[in-house]
Amino acid sequence: MYRIDGLAFSYKQSRELFAGLSIRQQGAILLCGENGCGKSTLLKLLAGLLHPLAGRISYDSQDLEQLGSKLYRQIFYLEQDAEQNLVGITPKDDIGIWKLALRLPDTLDVLSEIGLGYCSEQQISLMSQGEKKLLALGATPWLMDRLWLLDEPLSGLDKDKKAWFIELLRAKIARNPDCIVCSHERELLIPLFDEIWHLENGRIAIQSLK
Amino acid sequence: MNESKPLLHPFSLIFIVIWLTSLALLYEDLLVLSSLLIICILQLFLHNPGAVSRILRRVLYLIPLILSIFFFQILFRKQGPVLFELGGFGIHLPAVTLSAAVGLRLMIIVLAAGIIFKLDFPDFRNAFGLIRLPEELAFMVSFVLGFLPMVSESFAHLQSVIQRRGVESRGFKVRIRIFKLIVGTVLANSLAKTSEQAINLELRGFRSQGKHSIYQASGLRMLDWSWYLAIAGLSVILYWISIFPRK
Numbered sequence: 001m002y003r004i005d006g007l008a009f010s011y012k013q014s015r016e017l018f019a020g021l022s023i024r025q026q027g028a029i030l031l032c033g034e035n036g037c038g039k040s041t042l043l044k045l046l047a048g049l050l051h052p053l054a055g056r057i058s059y060d061s062q063d064l065e066q067l068g069s070k071l072y073r074q075i076f077y078l079e080q081d082a083e084q085n086l087v088g089i090t091p092k093d094d095i096g097i098w099k100l101a102l103r104l105p106d107t108l109d110v111l112s113e114i115g116l117g118y119c120s121e122q123q124i125s126l127m128s129q130g131e132k133k134l135l136a137l138g139a140t141p142w143l144m145d146r147l148w149l150l151d152e153p154l155s156g157l158d159k160d161k162k163a164w165f166i167e168l169l170r171a172k173i174a175r176n177p178d179c180i181v182c183s184h185e186r187e188l189l190i191p192l193f194d195e196i197w198h199l200e201n202g203r204i205a206i207q208s209l210k
Numbered sequence: 211m212n213e214s215k216p217l218l219h220p221f222s223l224i225f226i227v228i229w230l231t232s233l234a235l236l237y238e239d240l241l242v243l244s245s246l247l248i249i250c251i252l253q254l255f256l257h258n259p260g261a262v263s264r265i266l267r268r269v270l271y272l273i274p275l276i277l278s279i280f281f282f283q284i285l286f287r288k289q290g291p292v293l294f295e296l297g298g299f300g301i302h303l304p305a306v307t308l309s310a311a312v313g314l315r316l317m318i319i320v321l322a323a324g325i326i327f328k329l330d331f332p333d334f335r336n337a338f339g340l341i342r343l344p345e346e347l348a349f350m351v352s353f354v355l356g357f358l359p360m361v362s363e364s365f366a367h368l369q370s371v372i373q374r375r376g377v378e379s380r381g382f383k384v385r386i387r388i389f390k391l392i393v394g395t396v397l398a399n400s401l402a403k404t405s406e407q408a409i410n411l412e413l414r415g416f417r418s419q420g421k422h423s424i425y426q427a428s429g430l431r432m433l434d435w436s437w438y439l440a441i442a443g444l445s446v447i448l449y450w451i452s453i454f455p456r457k
Contacts, residue, residue, distance in 0.1 A: 047374065073376040087371050088391055089398045097391065100384060101376040125402040139375075 001026055001178065002046055006055035009045060017041055019202045028173045030189055031182040033199035039182040040080055042199065043149045046180065047077035076143045080151040082132035091135050092120045098139040114138050129156040137165060144172050148179035154188065162188065217257060220329050221337035222434045226253055227322045229441055234318040239452045240307060243314040249444065250321040257325050265324035269317050276313035283309040336428060353407065364399055368392045
């Protein structure tokens with residue numbers, strides 16, 4: 001569970017975001033807001049990839065700065081640009097790296113599970129945006145116990161793959177509801193979540209869905 | 211060079227870098243190399259003050275490399291006068307001077323590169339256009355200069371992606387495996403990026419319409435010529451230092 005107290009952040013020579021934001025995450029959160037309002041920045045701050053100008057972010061009562069890389073054994077963060085989540089030349093390499101952190105079945109089985117069994121040896125740089133996004137989500141069925149921070153997980157996916165991922169998300173939330181998902185596909189996702197956080201002008205308006 | 215008005219024409223900055231690095235390779239004299247290093251630092255402060263701390267950090271990264279050169283030279287070079295002797299082990303003067311020269315040269319090259327660090331493609335086109343070199347060359351040089359930061363950024367990003375998956379790089383085998391994979395990915399991504407850039411250039415019709423006007427073309431100013439005069443004077447002084455007999 002995340003807790004944010006008095007958060008402030010700004011990129012170089014840019015306006016300040018989240019002027020003193022304080023909020024507590026519990027359960028499944030859908031993060032919404034207009035383009036450029038700071039949704040992705042907030043997720044990056046929660047993933048410890050950016051450092052706040054002021055304020056404190058804690059995960060399970062421990063400061064992110066103190067947690068360091070231990071945080072990454074408890075969360076799964078997906079960047080908006082699918083390629084930024086991938087490592088290696090082929091999907092096989094990428095899944096191979098996941099295997100250093102998780103107990104996964106055979107690489108081909110993992111790729112077949114996400115419908116990419118046909119391109120295990122293909123160069124990642126030559127794959128379509130949708131295929132890259134699927135690969136970036138490839139290990140999610142084995143990450144159910146972690147807290148998910150997902151930035152636009154549905155973008156680039158076709159109708160069937162969106163349905164597959166929504167079902168997966170439903171199963172994850174039923175098992176461990178902790179997740180913050182940022183998406184413009186509100187209508188598809190609303191039924192799954194406990195709260196919507198509307199981010200506007202650095203402030204969050206909470207809308208309960210339960 | 212978009213942030214502030216440059217002190218000198220981009221061509222003059224490139225000329226200063228070529229002058230500094232060429233002299234650093236030509237001379238072995240430690241006094242000349244030290245003088246070049248001081249000139250290099252002054253030039254960096256003058257022409258690219260924003261990058262000084264970043265470039266000096268890069269020089270710090272060179273220290274282990276320079277120390278290892280010292281170590282191997284001291285260990286294996288056993289000719290010339292002995293500076294220090296203990297038991298059967300002696301440190302010889304040529305080993306020390308050669309490793310100091312290599313260290314100074316490396317530092318000069320890194321610092322000199324910092325002077326033209328913020329030049330972009332229009333600056334190189336402007337500089338190369340002054341001596342009628344083709345703009346393809348200007349593009350290649352600006353791309354190569356941007357290539358190394360791109361590679362190091364890519365390296366750091368991939369390390370972060372692996373770390374945030376919860377991978378613990380414990381054990382030699384795991385580290386080697388991760389390192390191999392990162393290097394392979396960086397190379398593959400760089401090649402992909404290069405061919406992508408080539409396609410983008412073709413799509414924009416790069417050099418397909420013959421000669422055209424150059425945006426923001428400018429000539430050398432009085433200040434540039436004064437610098438060339440100063441460079442000529444410094445070259446003479448450095449030559450005099452190098453031939454001046456010393457005990």
